[in-house]
Amino acid sequence: MSDFRFSRMAVLRRSKAMVSPRQLRAQAAFWLAAVAIGVVSAGFALMADFAQESFERLTGGGWRRFLPLIVTPVGFMLCAWAAFRFVPGSQGSGIPQAMAARALRDLPGRGNYLSIRIVVGKIVLTVAGLFCGASIGREGPTVQIGASIMMAAGKVADLATMRGLILAGSAAGIAAAFNTPIAGIVFAIEEMGRSFQARTNGVVLLTVILGGLSSLMILGNYTYFGVSLASAGIHDAWLVVLCGLIGGLAGATFTKIVLAVTRRLRRWRDPVPARKVLIVAGVAGLIVAVSGVLAGGSTWGTGYTQARLAIEGTAPDAGFFAGKFVATLASTLSGIPGGLFAPSLSVGAGLGAGIAQIFGGSVALAAVLGMAGYFAGVTQSPLTTIVIIVEMTGNHMIIGPVMVAAMIGFALARVISSEALYATQARFFVADALRLHRAAQQVQAEAAARRG
Structure with missing residues (x-):
C-alpha cells in the first residue's frame, strides 16, 4: 500500500511539473x-x-x-x-x-x-x-x-x-x-x-x-526538381561510375579552390578591412557577370530551371557546366550571403548532361547521377546527397544508381581533399569567435588594471 501511495505521489509531482508555467x-x-x-x-x-x-x-x-x-x-x-x-x-x-x-x-x-x-x-x-x-x-x-x-x-x-x-x-x-x-x-x-x-x-x-x-x-506539395522519369539498367553501369568519378573530381576541386582562396584572403592584412571586402566582392561580381553574358544568362541565379530541364531530358548548352562552376565559385568567395545547395545541384546536373552528350546515354539519368557525384564531392555528405536527390526528383526507382554515384564521388573527394567544406569553414568561424572573445577579455583586463 505504501509503495502504491509513493508511486501515485511521484506521478502527481511529474504531472504538476509538466503543466508548470515554465514548461x-x-x-x-x-x-x-x-x-x-x-x-x-x-x-x-x-x-x-x-x-x-x-x-x-x-x-x-x-x-x-x-x-x-x-x-x-x-x-x-x-x-x-x-x-x-x-x-x-x-x-x-x-x-x-x-x-x-x-x-x-x-x-x-x-x-x-x-x-x-x-x-x-x-x-x-x-x-x-x-x-x-x-x-x-x-x-x-x-x-x-x-x-x-x-x-x-x-x-x-x-x-x-x-x-x-x-x-x-x-x-x-x-x-x-x-x-x-x-x-x-x-x-x-x-x-x-x-x-x-x-x-x-x-x-x-x-x-x-x-x-x-x-x-x-x-x-503546396511539390518536388523541388519536378518528377524524374529516368530509369537505369545494368547496361548503364558505366554511366553511373563515370558520373561518380568525374562528379567527385569536380566537386573536390571546387572545395579545394574555395578553402585555398579563403585561407589566402584571411591572411591578407589590410589597414582598411572594408576596402578588402569591396575589392573581393567587386572582382567576384565581375567574374559572375562575364560568365553569365558568355553563357547567354543561363549561369545567373540558382540554376533551378536548367537543372530541372536536364533531369527531364533536355541538355543545357555546351558551356553551361563550366560557366556555372565558375559563377558559383566566384559567388561563394565574394563575401555575400548565399548558399551552395541549389547552384551545386545545377552544376552537377549540367556536368551529367554533358557526360551523356559526349559519351552517349540518357541525358535525364546522367543529370541525376551527375548531381549525386558532384554534390557528394562538394559536401562530402553522401547520405544527405542520396536522400535529398531522391526526394527532390520523386524518383525512387534509381536510388541504387544514385547511391553508387554519390559514394564514388564521396570516396574520390576524400582522397583528393581530406577537408570537408562546411566543417572546415565552421572552424574558421570558431577561430574568429575565439579571437574576438580573447580580445574582449584582454580589453576588460586592461580596463580593470587601470581602475586598480
Whole structure:
C-alpha cells in the first residue's frame, strides 16, 4: 500500500511539473518557433523567386543583356559591405555558422552567428544577391535562419538544450527549403550532428514535421526538381561510375579552390578591412557577370530551371557546366550571403548532361547521377546527397544508381581533399569567435588594471 501511495505521489509531482508555467512557456515557444521556420522559409522562397525573375526580366534581350556587367559587380559590393558592416556572420552559406555555433556552446560569440538580426539580414541580402544575378541559393541560408529562430525561442523559454535546438532548427530549415523532410533529418545526423544524441531525436523530428507542414500549407506539395522519369539498367553501369568519378573530381576541386582562396584572403592584412571586402566582392561580381553574358544568362541565379530541364531530358548548352562552376565559385568567395545547395545541384546536373552528350546515354539519368557525384564531392555528405536527390526528383526507382554515384564521388573527394567544406569553414568561424572573445577579455583586463 505504501509503495502504491509513493508511486501515485511521484506521478502527481511529474504531472504538476509538466503543466508548470515554465514548461508551458517552453513548449509554446518551441512549437511557435518550429512553425515560424516553415512560414519564414516559405516567404523566403517566394521572395527569392521574385528576385531572380526580376533580374531575368531586367537583363532579358537586346542591349540589356550587358547590364549585369555593371549591376552585378556593384550589387555584390553593396551586399558584401552591408553584410560586413551591419550583419557580420551572415556571409556565405550559413551552414558553417550553425555548426560553429554548436561548437561554441556557451561562448558569447555564438550569438554573432545565430540571432534574429541574422535572420533579417540573411533574407534581405540573399534576395538582394539573387536580384544582382549571383549564383547562390536560399537553402543553406535557411539552415542558419532555422537555427537562429530555434535559438531565439530557447532564450525566451530559458531552455538548456541549445545545441539540440540548433540541430533541430537546421534540420527544419533544410526540410522546409527543399520540401524534403527525410533529408532534413539525415542532414542533421550526418552534417550538423556528427554525434547524434538519443535525447535530440524527438526534438529534431517534431521540428522538421512542424516546419515542413507550415511551409507545405503555403507553397503546396511539390518536388523541388519536378518528377524524374529516368530509369537505369545494368547496361548503364558505366554511366553511373563515370558520373561518380568525374562528379567527385569536380566537386573536390571546387572545395579545394574555395578553402585555398579563403585561407589566402584571411591572411591578407589590410589597414582598411572594408576596402578588402569591396575589392573581393567587386572582382567576384565581375567574374559572375562575364560568365553569365558568355553563357547567354543561363549561369545567373540558382540554376533551378536548367537543372530541372536536364533531369527531364533536355541538355543545357555546351558551356553551361563550366560557366556555372565558375559563377558559383566566384559567388561563394565574394563575401555575400548565399548558399551552395541549389547552384551545386545545377552544376552537377549540367556536368551529367554533358557526360551523356559526349559519351552517349540518357541525358535525364546522367543529370541525376551527375548531381549525386558532384554534390557528394562538394559536401562530402553522401547520405544527405542520396536522400535529398531522391526526394527532390520523386524518383525512387534509381536510388541504387544514385547511391553508387554519390559514394564514388564521396570516396574520390576524400582522397583528393581530406577537408570537408562546411566543417572546415565552421572552424574558421570558431577561430574568429575565439579571437574576438580573447580580445574582449584582454580589453576588460586592461580596463580593470587601470581602475586598480
